[in-house]
Amino acid sequence: MMSNNKRDSNRVGIVIEIKLICDDGSEFILKSQNISDTGVFLEFDDEPIDLSIGSQVVLQVCSQLGDGDPPPVKSVVARTTNEGIGLQFIL
Numbered sequence: 001m002m003s004n005n006k007r008d009s010n011r012v013g014i015v016i017e018i019k020l021i022c023d024d025g026s027e028f029i030l031k032s033q034n035i036s037d038t039g040v041f042l043e044f045d046d047e048p049i050d051l052s053i054g055s056q057v058v059l060q061v062c063s064q065l066g067d068g069d070p071p072p073v074k075s076v077v078a079r080t081t082n083e084g085i086g087l088q089f090i091l
Contacts, residue, residue, distance in 0.1 A: 010036060011036045018059050018062060030085075038089055056075070056090070057075050075090060
Protein backbone atom coordinates (compact mmCIF):
# COMPACT_ATOMS: atom_id res chain seq x y z
CA MET A 1 0.00 0.00 0.00
CA MET A 2 1.43 3.38 -1.02
CA SER A 3 1.35 6.30 1.38
CA ASN A 4 0.34 9.80 0.35
CA ASN A 5 2.60 11.19 3.07
CA LYS A 6 5.13 13.55 1.46
CA ARG A 7 7.22 13.97 4.60
CA ASP A 8 10.90 13.11 4.33
CA SER A 9 11.47 12.54 8.04
CA ASN A 10 9.63 10.87 10.89
CA ARG A 11 7.52 13.01 13.18
CA VAL A 12 7.54 12.59 16.94
CA GLY A 13 4.46 13.65 18.88
CA ILE A 14 5.78 15.86 21.65
CA VAL A 15 4.14 18.81 23.40
CA ILE A 16 6.48 21.61 24.46
CA GLU A 17 6.04 25.38 24.59
CA ILE A 18 7.85 27.22 21.82
CA LYS A 19 8.21 30.97 21.41
CA LEU A 20 7.59 32.13 17.83
CA ILE A 21 9.16 35.52 17.03
CA CYS A 22 7.97 37.30 13.87
CA ASP A 23 9.90 39.80 11.73
CA ASP A 24 7.88 42.67 13.22
CA GLY A 25 9.03 41.69 16.73
CA SER A 26 5.70 40.21 17.83
CA GLU A 27 6.01 37.06 19.94
CA PHE A 28 3.66 34.15 20.51
CA ILE A 29 3.95 31.16 22.84
CA LEU A 30 2.56 28.08 21.11
CA LYS A 31 2.56 24.36 21.85
CA SER A 32 4.14 21.86 19.51
CA GLN A 33 2.00 19.04 18.16
CA ASN A 34 4.88 17.13 16.58
CA ILE A 35 8.49 17.70 15.69
CA SER A 36 11.07 16.17 13.37
CA ASP A 37 14.67 16.89 12.45
CA THR A 38 13.45 19.22 9.66
CA GLY A 39 10.51 21.05 11.21
CA VAL A 40 7.72 21.42 13.73
CA PHE A 41 3.93 21.87 13.73
CA LEU A 42 2.69 24.42 16.28
CA GLU A 43 -0.94 24.58 17.40
CA PHE A 44 -2.80 27.87 17.71
CA ASP A 45 -4.27 28.57 21.16
CA ASP A 46 -7.28 30.69 20.25
CA GLU A 47 -6.81 32.87 17.20
CA PRO A 48 -4.79 31.86 14.14
CA ILE A 49 -1.61 33.85 13.56
CA ASP A 50 -1.64 35.57 10.18
CA LEU A 51 1.61 34.41 8.58
CA SER A 52 1.95 33.62 4.90
CA ILE A 53 3.81 30.64 3.48
CA GLY A 54 7.46 31.58 2.98
CA SER A 55 7.55 34.00 5.93
CA GLN A 56 10.65 33.64 8.08
CA VAL A 57 10.36 33.45 11.87
CA VAL A 58 12.61 32.55 14.79
CA LEU A 59 11.71 29.77 17.21
CA GLN A 60 12.98 29.23 20.74
CA VAL A 61 12.06 26.39 23.09
CA CYS A 62 10.66 27.83 26.32
CA SER A 63 11.66 24.87 28.54
CA GLN A 64 15.09 24.31 30.01
CA LEU A 65 16.51 21.24 28.31
CA GLY A 66 19.98 21.51 29.84
CA ASP A 67 22.50 24.17 30.73
CA GLY A 68 21.87 27.65 29.33
CA ASP A 69 19.10 29.01 27.17
CA PRO A 70 17.98 26.99 24.16
CA PRO A 71 19.37 28.50 20.95
CA PRO A 72 17.08 30.41 18.56
CA VAL A 73 16.25 28.50 15.38
CA LYS A 74 15.45 30.28 12.10
CA SER A 75 12.45 28.75 10.35
CA VAL A 76 10.18 29.33 7.39
CA VAL A 77 6.40 28.87 7.24
CA ALA A 78 5.76 25.76 5.15
CA ARG A 79 1.98 25.42 5.65
CA THR A 80 -0.89 26.87 7.61
CA THR A 81 -4.20 25.37 8.74
CA ASN A 82 -7.03 26.54 10.98
CA GLU A 83 -5.43 24.49 13.78
CA GLY A 84 -1.83 25.60 13.49
CA ILE A 85 1.27 26.29 11.48
CA GLY A 86 3.91 24.02 9.95
CA LEU A 87 7.44 25.38 10.07
CA GLN A 88 10.57 24.11 8.33
CA PHE A 89 13.88 24.69 10.07
CA ILE A 90 16.48 26.69 8.14
CA LEU A 91 19.66 24.69 8.73
